[in-house]
Amino acid sequence: MYNAKYIWPGIVIFIVLFSMPFWMNTGQEQYTRPQLALPAGEKECVEPAEWMRANHMQLLNTWRDMALREEQRVYVSSSGKQWEVSLQNTCMKCHSNYVEFCDKCHVSNSVSPYCWDCHVLPKGNQ
């Protein structure tokens, strides 16, 4: 009934297979944050960089709704500063190096915003 000859090799094989995903992963490349080209001569974004990193997609949706549904074209940031609500005239004016900023981060995160089907990318960065 109880046959150690088969049970122990069975347990060993099970443990090896079960732990495979863990040891197959060791020594492999981890995600590293891409080096981004920040706008020269500018120090601040419309909101703190940390917040922008996590929330710029929602902010852009809010901006679109503000401009097109509410005809509200001025955004007041958390620090009280006023910004024109515009993807091109505000975001892309500073972040004019689309390829080395927006796109670089998006590519390494497998994101491809469809905005540029209609909106114009800064010149020379297509």
Ligand code: HEC
């Ligand atoms: C006045 C120039 C300016 C404008 C306008 C601007 N940015 Fe920025 N942005 C910056 C600067 C400078 C930084 C880096 C700030 C820092 O590191 O503290 C930055 C940082 C960011 C980051 C974070 C990058 C990182 O380090 O991970 C994102 C995302 C971003 N901006 C997106 C946007 C979007 C989207 C808009 C439009 C809604 C916008 N920015 C408008 C200058 C600007």
Ligand code: HEC
């Ligand atoms: C630090 C990295 C980083 C930078 C820099 C960055 N993005 Fe993003 N962006 C992301 C990530 C990650 C997502 C996906 C988030 C998600 O799916 O929740 C995203 C999503 C978006 C989306 C929504 C796309 C969708 O299909 O839902 C838009 C629009 C966008 N980014 C615009 C921009 C613009 C414009 C810039 C440059 C001014 C920029 N991003 C810079 C990381 C970045």
Ligand code: HEC
């Ligand atoms: C089907 C075409 C189309 C696509 C795709 C599109 N937009 Fe727009 N968007 C427009 C049009 C048209 C306007 C109106 C321009 C105006 O009246 O100023 C606009 C206005 C905006 C505005 C406010 C005004 C301005 O000048 O920026 C924002 C912000 C915006 N879009 C963000 C986005 C983002 C972010 C994406 C991608 C996630 C996107 N849009 C995709 C057509 C489009």
